[in-house]
Amino acid sequence: MTSSTDSTRTEPSIGSLVSAATRDLSLLISKEIELAKAELRADAKNAARAGVMFAVAAVFGAFLLVMLLIALGEGLVAAGLWRWAAYLVIAGVLAVLAGIVAVIGLRSVKSLGPPERTITTAKDTLAWAKHPTQQQVPS
Numbered sequence: 706m707t708s709s710t711d712s713t714r715t716e717p718s719i720g721s722l723v724s725a726a727t728r729d730l731s732l733l734i735s736k737e738i739e740l741a742k743a744e745l746r747a748d749a750k751n752a753a754r755a756g757v758m759f760a761v762a763a764v765f766g767a768f769l770l771v772m773l774l775i776a777l778g779e780g781l782v783a784a785g786l787w788r789w790a791a792y793l794v795i796a797g798v799l800a801v802l803a804g805i806v807a808v809i810g811l812r813s814v815k816s817l818g819p820p821e822r823t824i825t826t827a828k829d830t831l832a833w834a835k836h837p838t839q840q841q842v843p844s
Contacts, residue, residue, distance in 0.1 A: 774799075 717725075774795055781791030 778788075778791045778795050781794060782788050786794070
């Protein structure tokens with residue numbers, strides 16, 4: 706027993722189903738990209754705001770350091786040192802600290818090497834690009 710609606714109903718072809726699926730997948734991917742862009746824009750704004758706040762804090766910290774060094778110098782003057790000698794002592798301590806930090810930084814820079822993994826993967830990619838049909842052995 707068939708009804709009249711069964712004979713008039715046509716099933717979509719495989720081509721139209723594939724076309725619809727491709728269109729839907731393309732739309733889904735483009736919407737995902739739009740969402741990612743929106744999230745990255747918000748994250749970038751927050752990161753910029755945080756960077757500005759850190760910069761302002763660093764400026765205030767520098768002013769604080771200057772004020773503390775002046776207070777230390779005046780404390781040494783009050784303790785009986787000549788003003789020039791008090792500030793010379795502070796300058797000497799700062800010079801020693803700067804030298805220590807510079808040596809530590811220099812050692813850190815000397816310990817840096819080339820980006821080995823990046824070089825290896827770049828060579829592998831170049832080798833594959835020259836001979837894409839050959840199976841590459843992972844390094």
